[in-house]
């Protein structure tokens with residue numbers, strides 16, 4: 001082969017130089033069509049502009065400056081924050097297929113956590129799991145678990161009376177035990193129950209895995225190929241232990257429930273329904289369906305516990321803060337339910353003010369204030385802006401909930417905003433249910449279950465008790481002011 005002459009080399013070098021200039025120019029041109037946002041710093045991009053705390057409120061100042069769709073460059077990772085319902089529903093709802101992915105994390109793979117639906121990528125197996133989840137928790141199917149939700153509400157009243165100081169722990173315990181009864185038919189009678197402890201441990205693992213900057217391997221993926229026994233590879237050893245804990249949580253309660261079903265001792269629950277349904281199918285289909293059912297059941301507690309508990313804390317807080325709202329809600333329950341029995345979920349159509357109250361709790365302090373991040377699967381264009389493939393999409397749910405475009409005096413807690421003049425639920429006001437549960441193909445599949453649990457617990461508590469603020473040593477009400485109530489890591493503190 002003939003050697004390249006100096007002229008040839010010069011021509012190649014010139015071509016490469018021209019290509020580099022064209023490429024740079026084109027990427028600048030493309031960048032100029034990304035949505036507006038704060039100017040990036042060299043190397044760091046917009047890392048310093050990404051709020052660390054109380055992000056939803058902090059992002060609002062970016063919207064004031066740059067408009068309702070903001071672009072941030074998190075060093076090779078585009079982040080798009082949507083600040084209006086119109087933008088969120090156009091992209092995540094109407095163009096759902098383009099935005100149904102999630103940002104991927106290496107640690108999720110290392111702990112074998114792909115079956116955790118909220119964090120799994122947009123794959124065929126995710127579709128199968130999600131399909132089953134929606135089937136097991138559809139508005140119709142969950143009627144079979146109303147008994148567990150009603151019993152849970154009564155249990156919470158007893159616990160509030162017997163241990164008022166432990167109210168926060170007991171709220172979490174009761175909602176958790178309702179999930180376990182409905183899903184596995186298991187009566188979890190104490191917060192130290194092994195299944196509850198197991199599920200809470202897994203919840204902590206998930207939070208740690210999703211803490212930004214917690215694991216270096218997310219920034220330097222080659223670390224996953226280094227042997228676990230070498231120094232600095234603690235994350236690999238941790239991942240192995242955590243993986244075992246995740247599997248235990250997925251399988252142990254399911255096995256216990258399946259045994260009860262076999263003995264004919266199970267209460268109505270998801271596991272009973274599934275095993276009954278698949279019992280007539282061929283063995284290989286049974287094995288496939290059972291594996292999916294294990295995944296779905298394992299997801300229920302993880303999806304439910306913090307969202308439902310945090311919404312309920314908003315309810316407790318606002319009742320102590322707004323006694324007039326509480327009195328009006330109690331009057332409605334007294335008129336419909338009376339004093340000879342406890343409220344039931346079947347009373348719901350006759351209790352529009354309680355529905356409006358739950359709506360207002362969901363709106364006034366949404367639990368997932370920036371939603372759960374979506375990721376785009378291809379390039380898209382919105383209002384003339386390019387949204388590059390692989391972008392992380394956040395929705396500022398809090399900004400939507402507090403927007404003057406949708407609500408009169410949005411900062412005020414006013415359940416009646418959701419009612420017509422004759423006291424029925426209005427269809428003309430944007431329901432928080434159309435954004436606090438997320439969007440499109442990723443919308444929360446547990447929303448009917450969570451909603452029913454919250455409704456019956458709120459109605460039952462108001463029927464039996466009156467919520468008042470605690471008193472300080474001088475007998476004055478001790479309650480944090482509205483300005484001091486903030487959401488930390490997404491939940492009310």
Ligand code: HEM
Pocket residue numbers: 117118119120130133137299300301303304305307308311367368371372373374436437438439440441442443444445446447449450451
């Ligand atoms: C007040 C109650 C609840 C709220 C506010 C809530 C909110 C959310 C939100 C914002 C998402 C992300 C949606 C998106 O990415 O667009 C989500 C996803 C999810 N939720 Fe809920 N949720 C609640 C209750 C529940 C309950 C009770 C369960 C289980 C029984 C549950 C299970 C899930 C699951 C499995 C996902 C993942 C969906 C996916 O990624 O495909 N949630 N939820």
